[in-house]
Amino acid sequence: MGAQPRSGVSPQGPSAGIHFRREPPEDPPVGALDITLYRDDLTTIAAQPVIQGTDIPCSIDGRRVLLVDDVLFTGRTVRAALDELVDFGRPARIELAVLVDRGHRELPIRADYVGQEVATTRPQIVQVQLREEDGRDRVLLVDREPPAVPLPPLPGGAARQRTKRALARKKPSTRKAGRRR
Amino acid sequence: MSYPHRHLLGIEPLEPEQINTILDTAEGLREVLDRPIKKVPTLRGKTVVNLFYEASTRTRASFEVAEKVLSADTLSVSTSTSSVQKGETLLDTARNLEAMNPDMIVIRHASSGAPHFLARHCRSAIVNAGDGFHEHPTQALLDALTLRQKKGQIEGLEVAIIGDLMHSRVARSNVWLLTKLGARVRLCAPPTLVPRGIEQLAPVTHRIEEAVDGADAIMMLRIQTERMSGGYFPSLREYHQRFGLTLERVKRARKDVLIMHPGPMNRGVEIASEVADGPWSVILDQVTNGVAVRMAVLYLLLGGSEAAA
Numbered sequence: 001m002g003a004q005p006r007s008g009v010s011p012q013g014p015s016a017g018i019h020f021r022r023e024p025p026e027d028p029p030v031g032a033l034d035i036t037l038y039r040d041d042l043t044t045i046a047a048q049p050v051i052q053g054t055d056i057p058c059s060i061d062g063r064r065v066l067l068v069d070d071v072l073f074t075g076r077t078v079r080a081a082l083d084e085l086v087d088f089g090r091p092a093r094i095e096l097a098v099l100v101d102r103g104h105r106e107l108p109i110r111a112d113y114v115g116q117e118v119a120t121t122r123p124q125i126v127q128v129q130l131r132e133e134d135g136r137d138r139v140l141l142v143d144r145e146p147p148a149v150p151l152p153p154l155p156g157g158a159a160r161q162r163t164k165r166a167l168a169r170k171k172p173s174t175r176k177a178g179r180r181r
Numbered sequence: 182m183s184y185p186h187r188h189l190l191g192i193e194p195l196e197p198e199q200i201n202t203i204l205d206t207a208e209g210l211r212e213v214l215d216r217p218i219k220k221v222p223t224l225r226g227k228t229v230v231n232l233f234y235e236a237s238t239r240t241r242a243s244f245e246v247a248e249k250v251l252s253a254d255t256l257s258v259s260t261s262t263s264s265v266q267k268g269e270t271l272l273d274t275a276r277n278l279e280a281m282n283p284d285m286i287v288i289r290h291a292s293s294g295a296p297h298f299l300a301r302h303c304r305s306a307i308v309n310a311g312d313g314f315h316e317h318p319t320q321a322l323l324d325a326l327t328l329r330q331k332k333g334q335i336e337g338l339e340v341a342i343i344g345d346l347m348h349s350r351v352a353r354s355n356v357w358l359l360t361k362l363g364a365r366v367r368l369c370a371p372p373t374l375v376p377r378g379i380e381q382l383a384p385v386t387h388r389i390e391e392a393v394d395g396a397d398a399i400m401m402l403r404i405q406t407e408r409m410s411g412g413y414f415p416s417l418r419e420y421h422q423r424f425g426l427t428l429e430r431v432k433r434a435r436k437d438v439l440i441m442h443p444g445p446m447n448r449g450v451e452i453a454s455e456v457a458d459g460p461w462s463v464i465l466d467q468v469t470n471g472v473a474v475r476m477a478v479l480y481l482l483l484g485g486s487e488a489a490a
Contacts, residue, residue, distance in 0.1 A: 034209065037221040037251075037480075047183055048484040051209030051477075087218040 031056040033067075038080035054084065061089040070128040072098040075109035100139055102126050184481040188300045188307040191316035192357040200358060204326050207470070207477035213250060214472060224253040227483050228283040231257040232274070233310070234265070234290045239444050239468060240310050240319070244287050247475035253483070256283065275299050284483055288312075306482045314348055314376075319478060320443050321354035323471040325362065327463055328398055330470070331439055336363035341392040341434075342383075343369040343424065344402030344451050347376050347413075351443045352402055356382045367392050371424060373413040389424050390433060398439040401426050401452045417450050426452045431461065439463050 034052045042048070067081055078096060085094060097113035102120040120126060120141065127140040184202045192200070213221055229248045233241055241257070248255045258278070260266070265274060275286065285306040288296050293313030300307040311317040328335055340359055346352050346368055356379075359366050366383040368375075369392035375385055386392050393399055404420060414420045431438065440452075440461045448454045457464060 037210075037213070037223040042223060042484050048206075048481055051206050051480070053209040053212045055212070083222070087220070088216065 029057045031058075033081050033084055035077055035080035035084055038084045040076060040080070056088050059089055060085065060091045062092050065091045065094045067094055067096045068098070069096075070099045071126045072096075072101045072109075072111050072114075073104055073126075075105045075107035078109050079107050099128055100126055187482070188296070188309075189318055189478050189482065190296050190300060190307065190309050192318045192321050192354045192361070193316065195361070197361045200322070200325070200361060203322055203474065203477050203481065204329060206481060207322070207326050207473040208330075210476045210480065211470070211473040213476070214469070219250055220252060221250065222252050224248070224251040224479060224483055227253045227285070228281075229253045229255050229285045229287060229479070229483075230278050230283045230305075231255060231310075232260075232278065232286055232288045233258070234260045234271075234288070234295075235311065237289055237310070239471065240289065240317075243468070243471040244308075244310065244319075244475050246472050247479055250472070251476055251479055253284075253479065256281075271295060271298070272302060275303055279303055279305060285479070308478060308482070311350055313350065314353070315350050316354045316357075317350040317443075318354050319471070319474055320351045321358040322478075323467055323474040324351075324355055324400065324441060324443070325358055326470045326474055327441065327467050328364075328439065330466070331463060332397060335359065338364040338397040339367070339395060339435075340364050340398045340400065341367050341369060341396040342400045342402065343389060343392055343426065345374050345404050345413075346370040346379060346385075346402070347374040348405045349402045352400075355400060367396075369424070371414050371420070389426070389430060393426075393430055393434045393438075396434040396438055398441060399426065399431070399434060400441045400443075401446075403443065403445065404447055404450050406447075417447075421450050421453075425450060426456050428453060428455055428459070431456055431459070437461075441467060443467070 032052075032055050034054045036042075036049045036051055039049075065085065067078065067085070069077060069081075072078065082094065085091065095112040096109075098111045099115040101111055101114045101117045102124075103117075104120070104122055116139065118126060118139070118141065123144050125142040125144075127142050129136060129138050129140065131137050184199050186195075186199070213219060229244075231241060231244055231248075245255055245257065256278075258274075263269075263274070269277075271290070278286065283305050285308060286299060286303060287308045287310050288299060289310040290296070290312050293315035295312050296307050296309040297312075309316060309318055311320070325335060328338065328340075332338060338359075340355075342352050342355060344352075347370070352368070356366055356368070360382065368379065368383050368385045369387065369389055370385070372387055379385065404417070414423075426440070431440065438461050440456055440459070440463065442452060442457065442464050444464065444467075446452055446457055446464075448457060456462065
C-alpha cells in the first residue's frame, strides 16, 4: 500500500487523475464521480457522453473530501462534481486538487492544490498522460492541429508532495476523482 | 457508441451496436437508483407525456420512476379517465397534448403501429411502451440487461421463449433483440398460438420439454386471457399441464438457468408458484432493470441537442 502510486480515477475511466501515495496508517477510501448527469451543456452538445457510473464507497457525511481532476479549465466540471457530491451527503469540507491549472475559468472556482500552472490559449488542448496508461508521465500542450509540443517534465515532486501533505493533514478523508471536462 | 434515432419504436430496426449503447448506458445509470438522493438534474425542464391506452402497472410505473429520477416533468394520461372516453381520436389527443409542448410521448396502445403513426405526425420523441401484438422494445431491453448481468454476455446463450407467442409483443421484441446479439432462441407454444411466419426467426417446438432442455434462460409469456376470444386451448388447467413451467421441467434446463417473466404472472397457469419464487427466478431483477433501461432511453433520446436528434 505504502509506496505504490495509485491513479485517482477508477481503472476503466478515461486517463485523468493524479498519482497518489497512500501513506499508512491513513488509507482513505477512493471513489470516482461521473459528472455526466450533472453537466450544464447536455442539451446543447451533439452526442450524449457515455455514462460510466459514479462509485462512492462510503458515507461522506462529516468527512473531508478531496476532489481530484487532471486539468482545471472552465470550472464547469468542478461545479458539476460539487453538485453531485452534495447529493451523496454533507461533507465537513471539500477541497480541490488538480494536476494542471490552464486558466480560462468561467465560474468562480479555484483549486486548493495545483501541480502546475500552464498558460494556454482557449482552443489548445491539455493532454495528461499517465505512466499506467501511456507509458510515461507527462503533460502535452496540443494545438488543434498536431504536432504536440511536450512541456518541461512534470514536477514529479511538486504535485505529488503537495497532495501527499494535503492528504496527511487530517485523519480519515475520502478522495474523489472527477472525470475531466 | 451512439444512438442516432429520434424515437424508440421497436427493436427490429436497431443495429446491434445501438442496442449495446442502450444497455451500456443503462448499466451506468443503475447506480443512481442506489443513491441516498435518487435524483439527478439531467432532464430538468423536459416534459414527458405518458399516454397509456392499455392497462399497465410495471411499464407505466417504471417509466414514471425513470422520468422522475432524471428530473423530467411528467404528465400521465390514462385513457379511462380522459377524453378518449368521449371518442377523441388518437391523433387529436396527441395533437392536443403536443400543443402543451412536451419533449417526449411514451405511448402504449392496443393497435400495432400506433407509435409509428404518432412519430409521423408529432414533433416529440416517441417511445413505444407496447403496441398491440407488435413490439415492446423496453421490455426486451430490460430482459437483455438482466441476461447480460447474470450471464456476462448474450452471445451464445440458449434462450427458450415459451407461451402465447401469438399475442405477445414481448416475444417478438425479444426474438429480434436476442438473435441480433447472437443468442440462440427456441420458441415453444401450442400450435394454435404460433403466429404464421415466426419459424423464420427461430425454431418452434410444441413440446416444452424440448424447449427447456439445456437452456441458459427461460422466458415465460403470459397467457393473455383478455385477448383470447376463446378456443386456443381447452382450459387453463390443461394448458398448465402441457405448457406450464413446473419444477420438474426446470430441472431439464441447465443448473444455473434463469427464469424470467415479463409480468403480470398467472401463477399456476404458465408458471408454477414454486418456480416463480424459486432460486432461478430473476423476475424482480427484471423490474429493477426496467427502470434503468427506461432511464437510458430517456437520456439517449432527450439528452442530446435538437439538431443531433
